[in-house]
Amino acid sequence: xxxxxxxxxxxxxxxYIVGCEETKEAAIVDPGAEAKRILSKAESLxxxxxYIILTHGHIDHIGALAEVQRDTGAKVLIHAEDAGMLTDSxxxxxxxxxxxxxxxxxxxxxxxxxxxxxxxxTIEVLHTPGxxxxxxxxxxxxxxxSGDTLFYGSIGRSDFPGGSHNQLIASIxxxxxxxxxxxxxxxxxxxxxxxxxxxxxxxxxx
Numbered sequence: 001x002x003x004x005x006x007x008x009x010x011x012x013x014x015x016y017i018v019g020c021e022e023t024k025e026a027a028i029v030d031p032g033a034e035a036k037r038i039l040s041k042a043e044s045l046x047x048x049x050x051y052i053i054l055t056h057g058h059i060d061h062i063g064a065l066a067e068v069q070r071d072t073g074a075k076v077l078i079h080a081e082d083a084g085m086l087t088d089s090x091x092x093x094x095x096x097x098x099x100x101x102x103x104x105x106x107x108x109x110x111x112x113x114x115x116x117x118x119x120x121x122t123i124e125v126l127h128t129p130g131x132x133x134x135x136x137x138x139x140x141x142x143x144x145x146s147g148d149t150l151f152y153g154s155i156g157r158s159d160f161p162g163g164s165h166n167q168l169i170a171s172i173x174x175x176x177x178x179x180x181x182x183x184x185x186x187x188x189x190x191x192x193x194x195x196x197x198x199x200x201x202x203x204x205x206x
Contacts, residue, residue, distance in 0.1 A: 001121050002026065003142040004045065005186055009033025011060040014188055016145055018138075019047050020119025027051035027118050028068060029138065029145055030188060032060045035067035042072075051116060053123070054078040055147025055188060056132040057085025058160070059094040059101060066103050077116065079127060080109040081134030093160065110136060126175045130168020131156035137176060143184030144195075150176055150185060152193040155204045172205060 002019040009032050017038075019026025026047035031038050042049055049072040054062055057078060062085075069076055078086065085092040086103045094101035112127035116138075124139040128149040135156075138145040148156035150172050158165040176185070181196025198205060 001141040002045065002047070003140070003186070004041065005192075006037075006041065007189075008037065009060060009063060012189060013060045014186065014190075016186060017042055017045060017047065017049075018118065018121075018123065018140060018142070018145070019045075020121045023119030024048055025050050025119035027053050027116065027123070028072075028074070029053045030055055030061040030147070031064040031068040033063045035064035035071070038064060038068055039071055049074045050118060052076045053116065053138065054082070054106075055137065055145065055149075056135040057082040057092050058132065058148070059092045059097060059099075061147070061188060062086065062092060062103065063094075063101065069104075075107040076104070077108045077110055078106045079125070079134030079136045080111060081129065082132050083109055083134070085132070085134075091161070112136075128168075128171035128175050130158055130164050130166075130171045132160070133162040135171075139179075143186055143192075144176060144179065145186045146176065146188065148188040150193075150198060150202075151187045151189060152185075152191050153198075153202055154190075155202070156188075169204070177205070 013032035114125040
């Protein structure tokens, strides 16, 4: 499986390209900023972008969505509970960053347990609310893309509208920590980690 991650924008959100090395079909996860850089990276990898998957609807994870979608023609996927964040600048927090950014509605609304086929690879949707109501993590062969749910040594914020600390902790404990300790975790910000390391060392989970 192909998985390439890199940070974009002033808040250094992680964008990922996930795909099938055999068919070269791929998905972009969380195009937060720097659309031209994201597109250039996809081109350098020689992949055909079929989907843009959003772990949640905050502006630092969707800021380059319109341009990336326009250039690739890819289908936009987001959890149903966060769907309204694409079309409302207040809900996606762009209002609070000095801009009013809205986008087209998503092409597909995701639910817990959905499977996204990318070439011969599969990506399973795990609904992990707490940072937002519709926050998701994505389980694939390479590991878990945790969005802003679980970070290296930390967890996502829960003080934005729709956030809940108790719900966030429950999502991590019930959905993510069930995976084997060697499972790699690729978060929405910061370096990668493993389930085992977070179980032992994350101060929010002890």
